[in-house]
């Protein structure tokens with residue numbers, strides 16, 4: 001949890017000696033709270049206070065960073081159990097597992113496919129976040145070679161999966177500079193893995209499938225050895241274990257401030273799944289319920305597109321509707337004879353309509369009314385998309401200057417507005433479009449004669 | 451080292467148990483949980499969530515090929531359709547009297563009775579009957595449906611503020627359950643339940659439909675309002691503690707991602723798989739946020755979700 005200035009002040013020497021270049025300890029504390037200066041600037045801070053401050057300021061779930069800066073993923077540091085309480089901040093990284101015992105050619109093909117994949121929704125580009133390279137070959141040389149090959153072909157973050165410290169070291173020698181996640185430490189190998197994590201400054205996954213007691217024992221040993229950037233790999237093999245365990249972990253962090261398990265979680269929904277769909281179901285559950293990194297066995301667009309969409313949905317800030325600015329948008333290169341479609345400024349609505357207009361082949365004007373980010377029917381029901389507002393938008397946005405005709409097309413779902421709008425916009429022809437944007441093309445073909 | 455002390459919430463409330471079916475028909479109870487969805491370490495989930503499969507009173511005009519080919523000729527008759535749904539794994543039939551809609555045929559009480567009778571005849575699982583979602587027409591056809599299914603504890607919907615008196619009276623008279631639908635708003639949901647109880651409908655004869663937004667089309671709103679309703683119920687507020695139904699089938703198959711096979715980005719992937727994943731992912735997300743009944747359409751989705759529910763609810 002971020003500390004307030006007052007909370008920080010309590011730990012300071014309170015001598016107002018000004019060695020920090022601030023007039024008082026309190027002024028300094030305020031700046032520390034705003035993160036404009038680091039608390040270590042105060043030379044007289046006692047080591048005990050420093051440690052206490054750090055402990056108190058540590059988020060309940062540590063923020064862990066993986067991968068090279070350009071494409072890094074940050075996971076953890078969530079502050080609520082339910083998105084309606086505030087919002088979820090760090091969307092889970094969706095990664096693809098690469099088996100190092102497969103032919104290099106097919107590995108490279110997958111890597112190329114995954115790293116070039118990107119799909120747009122409501123103006124946001126969504127993409128997979130990296131690769132988990134699994135040392136199924138059990139051979140250190142092969143593992144290192146595959147890791148180097150993947151890192152050479154893609155900038156995306158990596159997870160290195162091996163419990164053999166020698167194989168891990170071999171791979172880290174090649175790609176350690178890319179800040180991969182080391183997966184991982186278990187009861188047998190943790191000392192060596194922790195040394196590697198420290199040496200290469202990488203985060204370390206802690207594998208503990210037999211319950212939280214032994215997992216927390218293990219993380220305590222590892223943090224005592226000086227490695228702090230941890231990721232947990234508890235048992236999440238099936239839907240029930242996953243939702244129960246991950247809920248427990250998140251509650252432990254928030255309700256009990258339980259530090260030994262205050263880390264993000266990595267999951268492998270494909271591990272025990274018998275089909276792509278089963279994997280999709282478990283991954284979907286884990287997007288909603290508390291995973292930080294999700295490693296999928298299958299990469300198919302028909303699976304990734306819905307999962308990325310779900311991630312976008314769940315990690316949308318519930319306090320605000322995603323919206324676009326009210327304006328007249330040219331779609332294609334519209335002329336003064338082109339049609340005018342009217343819609344609302346909810347992003348989803350705007351992008352649905354704009355996308356359909358684009359692919360319809362009709363250049364058009366899209367007049368976006370300010371409905372405070374609500375969809376067509378929601379805005380209509382809330383009284384934020386009525387004849388008055390539409391008429392006002394037509395006038396204030398000077399639509400008449402852009403076109404040589406006097407026609408506007410309303411969304412089919414608000415056909416009822418026609419009469420009133422004819423009164424508000426005298427002389428205008430109010431046309432009623434289809435209810436769904438996907439039918440705009442065929443509608444225009446039929447109804448719009450240039 | 452001391453064992454990790456599990457963070458268990460002490461909920462004082464409990465989700466109401468609602469019984470469907472009976473009187474010759476198979477019966478089932480939904481609801482009854484004392485914790486958030488599937489948290490075995492904390493409470494009990496005496497009755498697992500169930501899958502309702504949609505049947506319509508006339509062949510659907512707007513279903514995509516993937517669905518039409520899965521059901522085939524059965525779509526021509528609600529009774530055959532219901533049997534087919536049962537063979538896919540339906541635990542409840544969700545009969546939508548769509549042709550009663552003024553723009554879909556405007557059929558009336560007589561036709562409604564026939565369709566309901568056919569379904570009741572064809573299958574022995576509990577049945578939900580949904581009107582065309584035009585309150586006046588709903589009254590007409592649901593009252594008719596109610597008479598046909600008297601005593602068999604159907605669920606009738608959608609009951610909204612506008613028609614709640616009629617639906618409640620019918621449910622009371624014939625021993626049915628009301629599906630109380632409100633637009634993704636916790637206070638409206640609670641308010642409608644209060645209204646229904648005020649006119650004499652028992653609290654254990656109400657199922658809430660919080661309105662479903664599908665994946666990519668408002669899912670997050672539904673997801674959060676359901677979590678809030680469930681938490682409010684578990685915290686001891688009796689009025690939002692009814693079980694919930696989500697109309698996943700209709701909402702996910704309405705979307706472009708499930709319908710359009712050409713002229714979309716290649717990154718959307720194989721259309722057939724994508725459509726099924728759209729339904730699957732909408733369904734599991736809403737189960738995780740508290741749904742007790744989900745409606746589904748595609749046989750593959752039904753199969754996968756049935757397995758998922760079994761996994762989530764098995765003992766141990």
Ligand code: B12
Nearest residue numbers: 343349374375376377378381411433436437633634663668
């Ligand atoms: C998510 C949602 C919400 C969210 C808001 C989401 C948002 N930012 O708008 C929340 C939970 C906040 C909400 C609130 C309310 N909602 Co609401 N909501 C929905 C829901 C589930 C989905 C809406 C959505 O996002 N659709 C997707 C967008 C893209 O659709 P769209 O804007 O219509 O655009 C499509 C078409 O219209 C077309 N199109 C758009 N523009 C144009 C232009 C042209 C020219 C053409 C041809 C086509 C076209 O293209 C798009 C894609 O096909 C619907 C029910 C449903 N399943 O549809 C109810 C629904 C719209 N809500 C409803 C209601 C009543 C409300 C409330 C008034 C409830 C209340 N009293 O509190 C409030 C109002 C808000 C307020 N007071 O602040 C009702 C409206 C009933 C009616 N027919 O009037 C609905 C239909 C639910 C219902 N069945 O009762 N809602």
Ligand code: SF4
Nearest residue numbers: 016017018020025042
């Ligand atoms: S240096 Fe430390 S003790 Fe001195 S004023 Fe600044 S905060 Fe206070």
